[in-house]
Structure formats: structure tokens, C-alpha cells
Amino acid sequence: MGPLIPGGYIPLEWDSIIAIFIGIAFGFVLEASGFSSSRKLAGVFYGYDFAVLKVFFTAAAVSVIGIYYMDYLGYLDISKLYVHPTYLWGAIIGGIIMGAGFVTGGFCPGTSLCAVAIGKLDAWIYVFGIMVGVFIFSELFNLFEPIYDGYNFGNITLIDSFGWNPYWVIFIFTIIAVLAFGIADLVRKKIKSVFY
Known part of the structure; x- marks a missing residue:
């Protein structure tokens, strides 16, 4: 994981404990934002609630602007950041499974655990399904391994692949x-006027 605060101010052994508190704070924010509700999460697919879209777009935009700004100021060397390797078929198939699970169950893995923590029955069933899926995948890994490891494109980004200016x-x-925020508000108002 690496030191959360470099320079030796906090011993490396404390990283896991600090990470637990960050996780608890993250779970609290998820619950306080209503992200433990499957209706709120699935609302983006049905057009009546775009909070998830707005949160993820905002998080991505703030993160990427912050990272490149810190790189520009010299506080961070962006070339040293880890980029997860791209396994094409694993990403496509995993994305389809994740998307189907999200639409049908109304949770993603993280929000389902948040909902479990507050005792929601549908989340317990969803997490049980995740555990069954993990068990099947691990038991049949030799069968899935060619797909899992296939078409490895390495540690690439769109910016590097196309030579774009970041x-x-x-x-x-x-x-x-x-634009997505504006369109989402228009769609939500249209859906709300039709069904409510």
C-alpha cells in the first residue's frame, strides 16, 4: 500500500489501521449520501436519479485535475504512478457481469457492503451472490485463466496510446x-413529469 504520509512521520505499520479508519469514514459518507439504497443506485439506469453519475464524474474530474496539478507543481511525479495492466477480455466480460449485477441488484460491491452494515436484507442476498460468484470463479480458475490473462495490453492509458496532450x-x-450533469437534470425532470 505504501506510506500514507511519506517522510517517516507515521510508522509504516500504522498504514493498515489508518486505512481501516479511512474505510469507516468512506462507508459513513456512502450511507449519509444515500448510496446504501438500491433504488437510488439503480435510478441512474431508469432515469429518475443521477446522483451516482454526478458523484463518479465529480470524483474522476477532481482526482485527475488534482493529480496533474500536483505533477505540474512538482509535488508528484505522474510517471511513477502505478497503472493497472489492461486485460481486454477480462475487462469486457467483467464489465458486463458487473453492469448486469448492478442493474438487477441495485448495488455495486462496495455499496452492497455498506447496505449490509445497516442490515438491509436485499444487500445480504446480493453479497451472498457475490460470494457464490467468487467461489465459482476461484474453483474454476483454470478454466477461466486464458480469458483472465488473455489479451494483456500492459500498463497503458488512452493518453499514452493515442499520444494525446493530457x-x-x-x-x-x-x-x-x-454536459452530462445538464443532460441528466433534463432527463430526470422529464421522467419525473411523466411518472409523478
């Missing part, structure tokens, strides 16, 4: 986020 990509992404 600052223009961030600017365009931010414009897309703002």
Missing part, C-alpha cells in the same frame, strides 16, 4: 462532465 483530455473530460 491537459486537453482533462479539459474535454470536464466539459463532458458538465
